[in-house]
Amino acid sequence: MRALTWAGGTDVIVTDVPEPVPGTGQVLVEVAYAGLCGTDLHICSGEHPRARPGQIIGHEIVGTVAQSAEGIAAGTAVVVDPLVACGACPTCLADRPQTCERLRLIGIDFPGGAASHVAVDADRLIPVRGQANLRNLAFAEPLAVAVRAVRRSGLQDGQNVLVVGGGPIGVAIAAYARNRGAGRVVLAEPSPVRREFAAALGITTVVDATGLRAEVVFDAAAHSVVADLITDVTAPGGTAVIVGVYGSPQPFNLQAVTFNELSVVGTRVYSRRDIAEATELISSGRFDPEPFLTRTVELEEAPEAIVELRRGVGVKVLVRSSQ
Structure with missing residues (x-):
């Protein structure tokens, strides 16, 4: 073959x-x-x-x-x-x-x-x-990554979401979080082509996340700039979810984690439950x-x-x- x-x-x-x-x-x-x-x-x-x-x-x-x-x-x-x-x-x-x-x-x-x-x-x-x-x-397989990330975040109805990184996984997270009842969903991505794609799905986009705040933040970029920024853009009491895979250890502001009582959550690929749910979401028409x-x-x-x-x-x- x-x-x-x-x-x-x-x-x-x-x-x-x-x-x-x-x-x-x-x-x-x-x-x-x-x-x-x-x-x-x-x-x-x-x-x-x-x-x-x-x-x-x-x-x-x-x-x-x-x-x-x-x-x-x-x-x-x-x-x-x-x-x-x-x-x-x-x-x-x-x-x-x-x-x-x-x-x-x-x-x-x-x-x-x-x-x-x-x-x-x-x-x-x-x-x-x-x-x-x-x-x-x-x-279904890439959607499963988004399903697990949102599940791991503990997203509650009405919570504001910031996704940093506008590749397929980042946009899928933004779209799925919106489907799961998030409040305002913003995606930060420097590439104009990727921003245009996300905007066509009705997702609010910005070039840079600096100065924003959200209760739930997803790092779908795995870039050192984001590692420096993520504790600043996660609201006090909020949750930062690390979705992208960093190629090496990164500095991280643990003082901000303590002072703002942040939760930092890792998520790795998906479980069987997540890919089965992604399959059902697509086959049922609940995710296009x-x-x-x-x-x-x-x-x-x-x-x-x-x-x-x-x-x-x-x-x-x-x-x-x-x-």
Whole structure:
């Protein structure tokens, strides 16, 4: 089969690879769409510490079961939960697999979904109930990150929200927080293209968060400037949620945390509950991902799409893996 692979350095190619053969407890999925995101860009720039040349990328996967297996009938529409936890470390045993000490990911540690087929452990599949719009459901995985971030924030009805960082995750957090009953929602983002995208969804945008205050603040940028700013923009008694992943430790104003009685919350990817909820939100029509899906390309066009994503063109690119 054809697959989108990272060949090393900054080379991304579509090449022939053997079609996967499901192992014990696995299901073969015919991939409909695989989303590309910032993690894929890191892999394809040689910046991800675990990825190895030859890796089939793509962890935002939706498709249908190719062959009945493990109690799941052929033709069932499924969203793939790409997180693979060890199941044995203390955090896994405490039912927190998303913080597993040895957490691995389909598309980094295992062959990904930017191909016609992918073999997946049966417990990584979320069957879709009712009518399935597979293209829209390709956004379930990134939406799950937003669902978990908002859940971890403890957002209450009417609370004002500030999101710093206007990438797909930041905008999804802003949109989902609004759906969950937030008061005023503001998104801070220096890029005019990203601000324009968020504004088209009815989200209030600003260039810089300096001088603003909100009860709940989401750091979706993971930039040192934001680390310096976040305790200033979180209202006394409020909650700051760190969503973006910093590449190195950052200075943080712990005095402000104490004096203003701030809560600082970390959030890592999502739990099974979160991605299942994201799947239901989309399949039920309660969250419309269509505006986020700015481009769909065929598998053979995907390397060029990655070049454009590096240039900041588009929001979410989907790779159509099967006809």
